[in-house]
Amino acid sequence: MVYTRLDGWKRALSVCGVQAELILGTIARKDKESGHSNACYLEDRVSFSEDKLMDTDSKAVMMAWEKPLMEAHAKAVCSNEGHVLNIGFGMGLVDTAIQQYNPISHTIVEAHPEVYDRMLRNGWGEKENVKILFGRWQDVLPQLESYDGIFFDTYGEYYEDMREFHQHLPKLLKPGGIYSFFNGLCGDNAFFHVVYCNLVSLELENLGYTTQLVPLPVKDCLAKDVWEGVRQKYWQLDTYYLPVCQYTDEPV
């Protein structure tokens, strides 16, 4: 087998990624000993405006500039039609886009009481094909079924939590189903973002899933004043890599 310089880089990145993950994982596990990752966020107030949803720390839970990304995620997870699951309602951008595809069933899991109240006030509880499960995904797992498309986008959780969610994919995702997640991992640092993209792909590969990272330019989504009043610019890169994950029978 001939190894190219790119292979070398990929291997080096994977090693860095695993090391970083081990450190971050240890920190996350330590934090978790005193309760779940985002307990404070879920107990605090949130505030809604037209272009963002904020926590009490002035950090953005969700922002309207992500709308084109959410539309692309919806398109990916609805490509098989059928039954769709979304974890994390936020501003409802991805769910609004999912509804355009008229899925047979559309299950939404949301854990924040104010976000949940707002969903109900906006009529999400009355949509025929929508089922809302109020609670943390970790707590409503026994009520979940299996789906043709799944999207995962929570707030205030760690990589460790998403990784835990991935362990449930074999039960939650139907054969041939599509899984995607908000790929904001280290979205403020180009190097570590690549590390995380590689790491998550490798971990999904270990579970039998292929991950295609579809590049989407996002520079034009980010107007100059978009971060005004927001404490943390959680995304600072020009390209978003939209993950499209599928189970494969082939050895990967």
Ligand SMILES: C[S@@+](CC[C@H](N)C(=O)[O-])C[C@H]1O[C@@H](n2cnc3c(N)ncnc32)[C@H](O)[C@@H]1O
């Ligand atoms: C980034 S927002 C989701 C944005 C959404 N994709 C959209 O298109 O507007 C994250 C959402 O996940 C919810 N959330 C956080 N932790 C959760 C958990 N463990 N289970 C379910 N929902 C959670 C938050 O309350 C928040 O509404």
